[in-house]
Amino acid sequence: MSSHDEAAGRLGLGALSKRSPGPARPGVVLLARRYFTSRAFGWSIVLLALGAWQIASTLHRMPQLPPLTDIGAVWLDHVQNGDLVAAVLETLRITAIGYAFATVTGVVLGFLMGRVPVVWGGAEPVVEILRQIPITALLPLLILYLxxxxxxxxxxxxxxxxxxxLLNSYAGARSISKTMAMTAQTFQLNWIQTQIEIGLPAALPYILVGMRQALAVTLVIAVVTGMLAGNSGIGYFILEAQQVLDVKALFAGIFTIAAIGYVLNALFLMVEQRLTRWRSLGSARH
Incomplete structure (x- = not known):
């Protein structure tokens, strides 16, 4: 083959390679992967479901499934007249007080059970018995006394x-390593200093997990107690709407609870990230 043919062949191959489609751009794949593994994907599903609800309820009017626009209008009316705001504030007040008492009791008792064998021996049977009793079984007894x-x-x-x-605080207290205990001895810390400066920080991630779980439980129980025994709160608001067959107000109350729960969880995650920032800094160094 002549040099002219070889040059032409090389030119043809080069032109062909320029015209041939290349692989998919990595930027598009990366963006798609980020989207499908982020909250944006989940929120897209929520928005699609709500959109389908709105379209279906508008095309086929059903009393038990009103359009979201009608629910929003009723929600705004109850916010403006103060009924829904007062109900939310009452439920949040009960939730905050009960949650505060539960946090103090659970952290102190759980941590001491994990660090002091005598406390564990005396409290473990009582805790195991009480936590097996459903809350609903205690309602008649508590109403009788309180x-x-x-x-x-x-x-x-x-x-x-x-x-x-309590259970997560106990697990966190038990997770403290012997190395940390030896460090406390090296610095000649007494027992109280050891628990405050080493024990509690080490158990803090476990404690926060328990507090986050309890936060959702407190809101649910506060709503239920408002339905069972009370004349105020978001639970009573929902129950009253159900009794008068006001489906729009019923959905307005349910959506309000969902929004409150989501906001409380988001705020707690922000606080948790700030309190455990040292963990991310430590992992970044390694």
Missing amino acids: GIGDSFKIVIVMLAATFPI
Whole structure:
């Protein structure tokens, strides 16, 4: 083959390679992977479901499934007249008080059970017995002793939220390594200093997991107690809407609870990230 033919062949191959389609651009694949593994994908599904709801309920009017626009209008009316706002604030008040008592009780008792054998020996049978009893089984007894006022609601919320915090605090206290204990001895820390400066920080991730689980439980129980015993709160708002067959107000209350739960969880995650920032810094160094 002549040099002219070889040059032409090389030119043809070069032109052909320029015209041939290349592989898919990695940027597009990367963006798609990020989308399908992010919250944006989940929110897209939620928006699609809500859009389908709106379209179906608009085309086929059904009393038990009103359009979202009608629910939004009713929600706005109840917000403006103050009914829904007052109900939400009452439920949040009961939730906050019960959650605060549960946090203190669960963290202190759970941590001491994990660090002090005598406390574990005395409290473990009682804790195991009490946490097996459903909250609903205690309702008649608590109503008998406490009535149906705030004390009843707060105690129910506290009992429901204490055990997740307690068990996770116990697990965190038991997870403290011997190396940390030896470090405390090296620095000649007494028992209280050891627990405050080494024990609690090491157990903090476990404690926060329990507190996050308990936060969802407290909101649910606060809503239920408002339905069973009370004349205020978001639970009572929903129950009243059901009794008068106001489906739009019923959905407005349910969506409000969902929004409150989501916001509370997001706020807790922000606090958790700030409190455990040292973990991410430590892993980044390694």
